[in-house]
Amino acid sequence: MTALHYQGLVEIGAMIASRQVSAVEVTRHQLERCQSLASLNAFITLLAERALAQAEAADRDIATGLRRSVLHGVPIALKDLYDFAGTPTTAGMPSRLDAIATANATVTQRLIDAGAVILGKTCLTEGAYAEHRAPFKTPVNPWNPDRWCGASSSGSAVGVAAGLFFAGLATETGGSIRIPSAMNGVTGFKPSWGRVSRAGIYPLAASLDHAGPIARSATDAAAVLGIIAGRDSADPTSSRRPVENYLAEANASLKGMRIGIDMAFSYAGTDPEHVSAMLAAADTLRDLGAELIAITLPNSGQIIWDWFDVCAVQNALVNGTVTAEQPGALGPALTALVARGRALQGTDYQMVINRANAFRGDFEALFADLDLVLSPAMAFSPPPNEAMENLSDDMISGIHRFTCPFTMSGHPVLSMPGGVHSDGMPINIQLIGPLYGEATLARAGMAFQKATQWHRRRPLS
Known part of the structure; x- marks a missing residue:
């Protein structure tokens, strides 16, 4: 029997709705697990009393026959970039320890309105x-x-991998939904830029920031995305496109779906075991009815390095005042990023933007004849911690090669477990969709995970 903490989000929501278990019982169980596994350092702030109050309110609603959503009564967590009124939004920055939010981020409010139980705020790197x-x-x-x-x-x-909560709200600017999903063997769903409001989320780089979920399955990630997506007047860059029911095709066939693979893009500098996992995933998708098509992606080699310039210029607008007014308040990496942004010439920055726009247009054009693109999610297995202290250009390229191009272009991507490395670490594969192609990604991801068991592996009991 699946342990309570490893139930699927949709499944645990149904159990709470049918009163097989109460939201309070589930929340207490998760809080106890969070405390017993505190050494994993998943949380900056654990909000036990507030979470239990939300769970009690959910149980009262459900007892009267009111079910707000599939998330009603389900414990989740927020990356500590999302404003949650009355709690600090630290953004992982020591200088923001006392930055108490006075209102909720739009995504936070949508989750509350859906009846979710927010266990707390999760750890992140400084300023994301x-x-x-x-x-x-x-x-x-x-x-x-x-x-x-x-x-x-x-x-x-x-926290998602270890069964501390059923979904974690995350953000991605260069890969921060998909990279940790791949490192921890869980499912991450980066939506199209503009699909989810950024209002009330501390920024890293406005034109690159995406808000989205991390969960243990494509079904669960799609369920959360369906709740948080949609137009928001507080974020004028949010799309007016209607939000589709991403769970509607949970049992749909992939017959006739056209999926492209660029073997040169996938192979170059990639661990052979990660390539093998991608090829096995291609076989599974083919068995499910999809047609696999050889393609050539637009060149993305320069995009990785251009990403740093875009991020730097835009973050100088966010944190430039901090470096000026509080010297030494930011760590070396974030300080260097701000300095890089301030130093970049306007004409050089515009050349970067021109290249990004060209890549976006050329990539989107591929979807005239395709539904999705398949690639590895990462170039290699999770590196040893000490290897991350002084990164080489090869390491930086390997980390970002399959992520940065699609944050620069704004395309939606679903990263999912697709294998196990010989070193015992999980391997993820990813599917990339056309702009606002989240429903197609959800359909393919749910079908793939019904046919495989990789997303059911657990690191801890």
């Missing part, structure tokens, strides 16, 4: 960039404590 900084702790990879836990949404991915 490169390094974890004291007094905040570095989350621990539950598969192997000596291996890297991933990028800025590390606490959300660690």
Whole structure:
């Protein structure tokens, strides 16, 4: 029997709705697990009393026949970039320890309105960039404590993998939904830029920031995305496109779906075991009825390095005042990023933007003849922690090669467990969709996971 803490989000929601178990019982169980596994450092702030109050309210609603959503009564967690009124939004920055939110982020409010139980705020790198900084702790990879836990949404991915909560709200600017999902063997759903409101989320780089869920399955991630997506007047960049029912095709066939693979893009510099996992995933998708098509992606080699310039210029707008007014308040990596942004010439920045726009247009054009693109999610297995202290260009490229191009272009991506490395660490594969192609991604991801068991592996009992 599946342990309570490893039930699927949709399943536990149904159990709460049918009163097989109460939201309070589930919440207490999760809080006890969070406390017993506190050494994983998933949380900056655990909000036990507030969570129990939300669970009690959910049980009262459900007892009267009111079910707000599939999330009603289900414990989740927020990356500590999301404003949650009355609690600090630290953004992983020591300088923001006392930055108490006075209102909820739009996503936070949508989750509350859906009846979710918010257990707390999860650990992340400083300002959602490169390094974890004291007094905040570095989350621990539950598969192997000596291996890297991933990028800025590390606490959300660690907590989902370890069964601390049923979904973690995350953000991605260069890969921070997909990288920690891959490092921890869980499912991450990066939506199209503009699909989810960014209002009330502390920014890293506005034109690159995406808000989305990390969960243990495509079904659960799609369920959360369906709740948080949609137009928001507080974020003028949010899309007016209607939000589709991402769970509607949970049992749909993939017959006739066209999925492209660029073998040169997938092979170059990639661990052979990760390539093998992708090829096995291609076989599974083919068996499910999809047609696999050889393609050539637009060149993305320069995009990885261009990403740093875009991120730097835009973060200088966010944190430039901090570096000016509080010298030494930011860590070395974030300080260097701000300095890089301030130093970049306007004409050079515009050349970067021109290249990004060209890549976006060329990539989107592929979907005239395709439904999705398949690739590895990462170039290699989670590196040893010490290898992340002084990164080489090859390491930086390997981390970002399958992520940065699609944050620069704004396309939606679903990262899912697809194998196991010989070192025992999980391997993820990813599917990339056309702009606002989240429903197609959800359909393919749910079908793949019905046919495989990789997403059911657990690092801890």
